[in-house]
Amino acid sequence: MRTVLSSIYEAFKGRGFAAALAAAVLVLLLASAEGVIEAYRAPWLLQYGYHSELIEHALAGEIMTLALPIIAALPFTAAIVDDMKSGFIKFYLSRTSRSAYLAGRIIACGLSGALVLLLGTAFSLGILALLLLPKESLPVLFDAAGNSITYVSPIWGTLFRIFASGAFWAMLGMLIGTASMSRYMAYASPFVVYYVLIILCERYFDSLFVLYPKEWLAPSSRWIFGETGVLLIISELAVIAGILAAVVGRRRISDD
Secondary structure, X not given: OHHHHHHHHXXXXXXXXXXXXXXXXXXXHHHHHHHHHHHHHOOOOEOOOHHHHHHHXXXXXXXXXHHHHHHHHOOOOOHHHHHHHHOHHHHHHOOOOHHHHHHHHHHHHHHHHHHHHHHHHHHHHHHHHHHHHHHEOOOOOEXXXXXXXXXXXXXXXXXXXXXXXHHHHHHHHHHHHHHHOOHHHHHHHHHXXXXXXXXXXXXXXXXXHHHOHHHXXXXXXXXXXXXXXXXXXXXXHHHHHHHHHHHXXXXXXXXX
């Protein structure tokens, strides 16, 4: 457990996490800039929850589509490759087991990739709320019959999916980077696989929508279990990528 916590601390205190977090916030705010400008130009009040709708559109937009796998890969994807190429792994393994080392690196990688996107979305949502809440109308608290209305923003489902997506792309990068022993492949491969899947699904295999990354953030009505089904698929893919990364990592350590 101490090894896992140490890896998580290392992932979160690194410059890669800070840079990825800043990039996530910047990308989402840039994608929302047009909506903010239109909101301040409008002479009337906007509907309640406009700021969260703006973030949802930004997450599903082309700018975030381009940046998402790169941002998820930045914090800790190349950790195993860096440890092995620097020789640090020999010192590390003298203080812990291979299984504990791999578990720590893989969990920290997935968690950092997931949280950097989640926190980036949360910070962007907070900034937009400060900017736009004065321009939004008050929520309707009661219906015509006098019953209270409970608001549940759809942004919550999006946050769960962005968390799972970040974990998957980060661990996929660690898997490919460790297999190729290249830190450049660790950072670039999530982006490459992301766009290969988009091209295949858009041009050739429309029926494989479960592997269409854009569907993971903005799911259509084709999913049997709706948003829950999307979350289950992404989570399963993340677990599979993590298990394969552990298998490849163990072989690389044995060869070394």
